[in-house]
Amino acid sequence: MDNHTYDVIVIGAGPVREDVADRVVQGGLSAAVVEREPVGGECSYWACMPTKALLRSAAALRAAGQVPGSREVVTGDVDLVAVLCGAAAADEVAASRVTAGVRPGWGPRG
Ligand SMILES: Cc1cc2nc3c(=O)[nH]c(=O)nc-3n(C[C@H](O)[C@H](O)[C@H](O)COP(=O)(O)OP(=O)(O)OC[C@H]3O[C@@H](n4cnc5c(N)ncnc54)[C@H](O)[C@@H]3O)c2cc1C
Numbered sequence: 001m002d003n004h005t006y007d008v009i010v011i012g013a014g015p016v017r018e019d020v021a022d023r024v025v026q027g028g029l030s031a032a033v034v035e036r037e038p039v040g041g042e043c044s045y046w047a048c049m050p051t052k053a054l055l056r057s058a059a060a061l062r063a064a065g066q067v068p069g070s071r072e073v074v075t076g077d078v079d080l081v082a083v084l085c086g087a088a089a090a091d092e093v094a095a096s097r098v099t100a101g102v103r104p105g106w107g108p109r110g
Pocket residue numbers: 011012013014015016017018034035036037038040041042043046047048049051
């Protein structure tokens with residue numbers, strides 16, 4: 001195994017720590033990020049993205065129910081199974097973006 005020396009070691013690759021590593025490198029130092037899970041932290045997999053996907057259907061239904069022209073035809077309720085499938089799909093998109101190495105701004109620098 002090769003030995004490397006870095007100015008800063010960032011433990012975890014969540015969104016806050018991404019910013020920390022980015023600022024370190026922009027400031028002219030080198031940084032290594034150590035992550036035990038897929039890159040992205042809780043926001044991508046358990047927090048921000050999945051919860052927003054869960055809320056979106058209810059928000060869209062509520063908005064449609066407040067507008068003349070659409071509220072007359074919006075009579076049903078949220079389809080919970082479809083909502084959960086949508087949230088799972090959003091999670092997979094986040095995971096595939098990260099595992100495909102296309103997360104914006106990430107790559108060898110510094
Ligand atoms: C339900 C929910 C919804 C949210 N919605 C939003 C939102 O809409 N907008 C928003 O801005 N924020 C939102 N947040 C908050 C957001 O998720 C956090 O602020 C953000 O993820 C914190 O980033 P972080 O980098 O500090 O830590 P984290 O995202 O927690 O990442 C820490 C990383 O460190 C890794 N790690 C920890 N210890 C070690 C170790 N010893 N070795 C290797 N790796 C390690 C973990 O595996 C993890 O990947 C939400 C939070 C929750 C719970």
